[in-house]
């Protein structure tokens with residue numbers, strides 16, 4: 434009896450309660466629970482067991498710039514980028530963070546001018562942080578929450594006139610899925626860019642080129658769906674910037690959970706195995722063909738986007754961004770973009786607050802206003818579980 438109680442008190446939470454046809458459907462956050470179905474089917478391919486004596490030291494590799502990065506995570510990050518071809522890794526430093534959110538803050542810290550060393554005449558003003566609207570709602574929130582003297586949110590990059598700035602480029606973009614490039618010219622002035630490539634994976638978009646920017650951010654949250662593991666990584670070209678970003682993580686959390694890094698490494702390895710392991714290897718281990726995450730993800734996203742477009746057509750009061758497509762160097766076929774969020778506009782004249790309107794129908798979304806855009810728009814997560822997504826689609830199609 435006692436053992437049973439211990440087991441249940443130790444059971445991990447699944448995060449969200451089950452939904453029924455009259456539940457409130459929460460698609461406000463981009464919680465990637467859609468991927469649970471895939472990982473449930475993978476047996477022990479992504480399972481980790483950690484003995485009590487392991488992962489106790491603060492340190493992972495004291496010879497590395499990022500001294501708390503587990504070498505196995507470094508290897509698996511590089512391997513997966515080589516498999517997918519979405520980002521260059523040769524000549525880059527890999528840094529690990531508690532989610533890519535921590536590395537985003539680390540990048541601001543590293544790119545802000547060091548006023549203590551600045552030339553005379555430097556007013557020591559915080560550097561402006563900008564991104565083209567609609568921009569990811571966390572950018573302004575995270576930039577300003579500690580009222581830093583080093584950097585300050587300055588809004589829409591398209592409306593920015595200064596020459597000293599950090600431009601955040603999110604591609605495919607959260608919230609609207611657009612493929613983006615920097616709009617400010619960093620060759621003139623003191624501009625720096627940070628590329629947030631959280632969604633640059635084959636389930637969401639064709640991989641049209643190998644990205645090779647100065648700072649690129651990725652996360653398991655959106656690539657494999659393991660948001661709760663809280664692991665992100667940065668690919669950084671410049672050693673001094675890599676050192677400064679590492680310093681930020683050191684001052685902020687001393688390092689990053691090794692347990693999580695080991696789990697992330699195992700998960701990334703399972704993804705790469707799906708595309709690299711030869712059939713004879715799989716026969717030996719008596720497992721079926723290794724599971725293929727991007728095939729699963731793309732199939733789900735294609736299905737969900739077609740359901741959404743049909744529901745929008747049936748309703749008649751909404752519109753969506755137009756579908757774009759391109760040749761994917763990873764899958765070797767032409768594919769449409771299937772963004773992780775729908776950027777939905779309510780076209781009804783009398784509805785000025787689309788999020789409020791949908792809330793009245795028990796659908797929670799994030800208002801366009803939070804992304805520096807019109808409140809007639811909302812962002813809807815496309816990555817929730819099937820049951821919630823199906824109810825959302827049914828409700829949306831009946832709205833008039």
Ligand code: PMP
Pocket residue numbers: 463531532533534535569603607629631651652653654660663664665
């Ligand atoms: N960048 C973008 C564009 C995102 O959408 C998210 C997650 N919503 C993140 C970064 C943060 O991801 P993480 O969970 O790794 O902190």
